[in-house]
Every structure is written in structure tokens, then in C-alpha cells.
Amino acid sequence: MRQARAGPELESLHEWLHKTVTTLSKKSELAKAIRYALSNWTALTRYRDDGRLEADNNAAERALRAVALGRKNWLFAGSDDGGERAAAIYTLVGTAKLNELNPEAYLRHVLERIADHPINRIEELLPWNVVLAVQTAPSLAA
Numbered sequence: 123m124r125q126a127r128a129g130p131e132l133e134s135l136h137e138w139l140h141k142t143v144t145t146l147s148k149k150s151e152l153a154k155a156i157r158y159a160l161s162n163w164t165a166l167t168r169y170r171d172d173g174r175l176e177a178d179n180n181a182a183e184r185a186l187r188a189v190a191l192g193r194k195n196w197l198f199a200g201s202d203d204g205g206e207r208a209a210a211i212y213t214l215v216g217t218a219k220l221n222e223l224n225p226e227a228y229l230r231h232v233l234e235r236i237a238d239h240p241i242n243r244i245e246e247l248l249p250w251n252v253v254l255a256v257q258t259a260p261s262l263a264a
Contacts, residue, residue, distance in 0.1 A: 124169065124170045124171075124173065124177075125170055125171065128170050128177075129170055132167050132170060136160075136163065139156050139159060139160055140160070142156060143156040143157060143160070185216070189212075192212075196208060214228075214229070214232075214249065215228075215229070217248075217249045217250070218249045218252075220249070221249040221250050221252075221253045222253070223249055223252065223253065228249060228252060231252060232247045232252070235247065
């Protein structure tokens with residue numbers, strides 16, 4: 123379907139880019155943008171031939187939206203150490219989501235166990251290892 127619908131559109135765009143870039147000043151911003159697109163054409167069109175690839179990066183953009191929205195709030199972490207701790211928590215929450223865990227339930231699960239948990243087995247509390255506990259504690263599921 124992608125080859126049938128997007129293929130002709132992409133070929134038309136490719137021809138237009140080649141034709142247009144020759145009419146522009148080499149130093150213009152538009153010419154630079156077109157040369158960039160042409161130099162990355164293989165990567166740009168790879169999704170057309172591989173159905174496993176997304177046509178856009180919307181999923182990545184949505185995942186980073188919270189980072190962009192919270193950026194100004196993080197200026198008030200109190201100190202560099204506070205910022206590092208906030209980054210660690212944010213990473214755990216994001217990783218829990220990626221592992222299809224409810225972040226609040228995941229953090230509760232970890233906080234209930236961490237005081238008595240051996241430090242040399244701390245990796246057992248990481249989200250991808252806790253996923254296995256979902257089978258016995260469905261409240262962790264997202």
C-alpha cells in the first residue's frame with residue numbers, strides 16, 4: 123500500500139527537489155534544506171519499502187513531550203543533585219511506561235521492597251525485571 127500510494131508522491135517530490143535546487147542560490151537556506159533532504163533520501167524513503175517502519179516519528183515526539191513541558195519546572199529542582207534525582211525518577215517512570223507498567227504502582231512496588239532488598243540484587247527492581255511480577259500482581263499493569 124505504501125509503495126502504491128506514497129511511491130509516486132515521493133518520486134514526484136524527488137524530481138521537484140532536484141529541479142528546484144538548480145534554480146536557487148547555493149547559499150540560500152532553502153537550497154541547504156533541499157540538499158539535506160536529497161542527501162538523506164534513502165533514509166527518508168526507507169519506510170515506503172519496509173512496513174515495520176513508521177512513516178513519521180510521532181511516537182517519539184509524544185514520548186518527549188513531557189520532557190519539553192517540564193523543562194522550565196526542572197529549573198527549580200533546588201540543586202544539581204536535585205536535578206539528577208529528578209532525572210533518575212523521570213527515567214524510572216518512563217521505563218516503567220515502556221515496559222507497560224503503571225508508573226505509580228511500579229514505584230509503590232519498589233518503595234515497599236527496597237529497604238530490605240539486597241544491594242547486590244538491585245537490578246531485580248528495575249522495570250524490565252518487575253514486568254515478570256505482573257503475572258502475580260496484576261495491579262502493576264498499565
